[in-house]
Amino acid sequence: MRKHLALFGSGRGSNGEAIYKAIEAGHINGEIVLIISDRPHVGIVEKGRAWHIPVHIVDPANYGIEAAWTQAMLDLLQEYEVEGILLAGYMRILPPTFVQAYRGNILNIHPSLLPAFTGLQAQKQALLKGVKYTGCTVHFVDEGMDTGPIIAQAVVPVYEDDTVDTLSTRILHEEHRIYPEAVRLFCEDALNIVGSRVVIKKQAIIK
Secondary structure (H helix, E strand, C coil): CCEEEEEEECCCCHHHHHHHHHHHCCCCCEEEEEEEECCCCCHHHHHHHHCCCCEEECCHHHCCCHHHHHHHHHHHHHHCCCCEEEECCCCCCCCHHHHHHCCCCEEEEECCCCCCCCCCCHHHHHHHHCCCEEEEEEEECCCCCCCCCEEEEEEEECCCCCCHHHHHHHHHHHHHHHHHHHHHHHHCCCEEEECCEEEECCCCCCC
16 A cells, blocks of 8 residues: 655755656555645645645644644644655644654655754754765654654765855755655665664665
8 A cells, every 4th residue: 555645845845856756657655645735825835736746835824723634734634644744845833732643754855854943944954064074864853852763864065165055056956865765664664763863773774
């Protein structure tokens, strides 16, 4: 059975597209059955409609309290029988009750080598600190800010003449490589969370 996946995004949707293409190519035993965005006029919404995947705009500003926003998302996930949630440029912090409902089944991609440079503008943070290497991280989501168990990472060198844009472009290239691979492992039930670590089953190999 192909695992039912929901894609959450707030922007252009390039990571979502990388995952979608990997699914279409047969590399991931999953199916994106639902796209949720908090913004109606962004790339991920346009892409989802072009892919003929149901798209729902769930803007927390339209709900009086956090509990109502949370329930609206949970209702959609239940309706589409979602088993895994993929955050791809989703610019909202998920409420703790939401995370608890899908603990161990929410993945995120972040443009740094966590635990370094959490939160927004990670690439700018790296440049300001003068690090020689940064990268990207796929991790499970917990109640903290980019603090969940790490699934996969890729290292990207930082050059002396880098700008936020040039560094971001190189990091994004690696994001498009490791995020689909992490999703593949997730859909094969090859990821086990042991304490604060992710253990990959022996028969699974990260490519």
